[in-house]
Amino acid sequence: DIQMTQSPSSLSASVGDRVTITCQASQDISNYLNWYQQKPGKAPKLLIYDASTLETGVPSRFSGSGSGTDFTFTISSLQPEDIATYYCQQCDNFPLTFGGGTKVEIK
Amino acid sequence: QVQLVQSGTEVKKPGASVKVSCKASGYTFTSYSMHWVRQAPGQRLEWMGWINTANGNTKYSQKFQGRVTITMDTSASTAYMEMSSLRSDDTAVYYCAKDVQYQLDYWGRGTLVTVSS
Numbered sequence: 001d002i003q004m005t006q007s008p009s010s011l012s013a014s015v016g017d018r019v020t021i022t023c024q025a026s027q028d029i030s031n032y033l034n035w036y037q038q039k040p041g042k043a044p045k046l047l048i049y050d051a052s053t054l055e056t057g058v059p060s061r062f063s064g065s066g067s068g069t070d071f072t073f074t075i076s077s078l079q080p081e082d083i084a085t086y087y088c089q090q091c092d093n094f095p096l097t098f099g100g101g102t103k104v105e106i107k
Numbered sequence: 108q109v110q111l112v113q114s115g116t117e118v119k120k121p122g123a124s125v126k127v128s129c130k131a132s133g134y135t136f137t138s139y140s141m142h143w144v145r146q147a148p149g150q151r152l153e154w155m156g157w158i159n160t161a162n163g164n165t166k167y168s169q170k171f172q173g174r175v176t177i178t179m180d181t182s183a184s185t186a187y188m189e190m191s192s193l194r195s196d197d198t199a200v201y202y203c204a205k206d207v208q209y210q211l212d213y214w215g216r217g218t219l220v221t222v223s224s
Contacts, residue, residue, distance in 0.1 A: 001169075032209070034210050034211075036152075036211075042216075043202055043204075043214035043215065043216055043217055044152065044202075044204075044211070044214055045214070046210055046211060046212050049208075049210040055212070087151065087152055089152070089211075091208075091209030091210065094166055094168075095168040095169070095170075096142070096154040096209065097154065098151050098152040098153070098154070099151065100151045101151055101152075
């Protein structure tokens with residue numbers, strides 16, 4: 001199975017800050033990497049697919065980059081409604097696997 | 108609009124089975140496969156398996172092979188996930204999620220399954 005390692009596991013930032021999360025795959029997954037946002041008590045929501053493509057309707061402050069084994073997810077200007085846990089997920093091979101999540105809080 | 112409506116909370120005893128349903132609407136059910144993902148309390152999301160709704164083919168995570176069965180009723184636009192021999196560590200929220208090229212673009216609200224004696 002492909003292991004997905006996210007860091008940090010949690011972070012605290014101020015409104016307006018730039019926030020960056022990294023995700024590393026245990027093997028080359030090309031750009032088969034998706035990012036999800038999960039708010040407490042809710043189902044995950046797809047934000048970015050194919051490493052860098054924004055899902056329709058997702059604000060442009062969210063972005064993703066990377067390929068191969070190293071990926072980055074960025075919120076350019078943190079908003080209060082962005083408080084959530086963010087997960088990466090590889091879709092290069094079955095079983096699909098997720099990172100451990102990054103909990104984003106407001107300082 | 109796309110909706111995935113899941114069945115309600117379940118409480119089961121160890122060793123029992125549970126069957127969770129996921130009724131799809133707002134799109135052609137047989138055009139997109141359906142995944143099942145679970146999340147134990149405080150844990151990461153865990154992919155369990157999926158069903159190709161065009162032909163009924165299934166694929167499971169090795170972890171759940173033999174204990175999980177995913178089925179569907181195309182006439183009812185509904186997918187099902189059945190898990191047997193439940194243990195306390197199967198306590199989790201179980202989600203169905205619609206597939207588009209292995210991206211999970213719509214999710215159900217989740218079904219809490221509690222396994223307790």
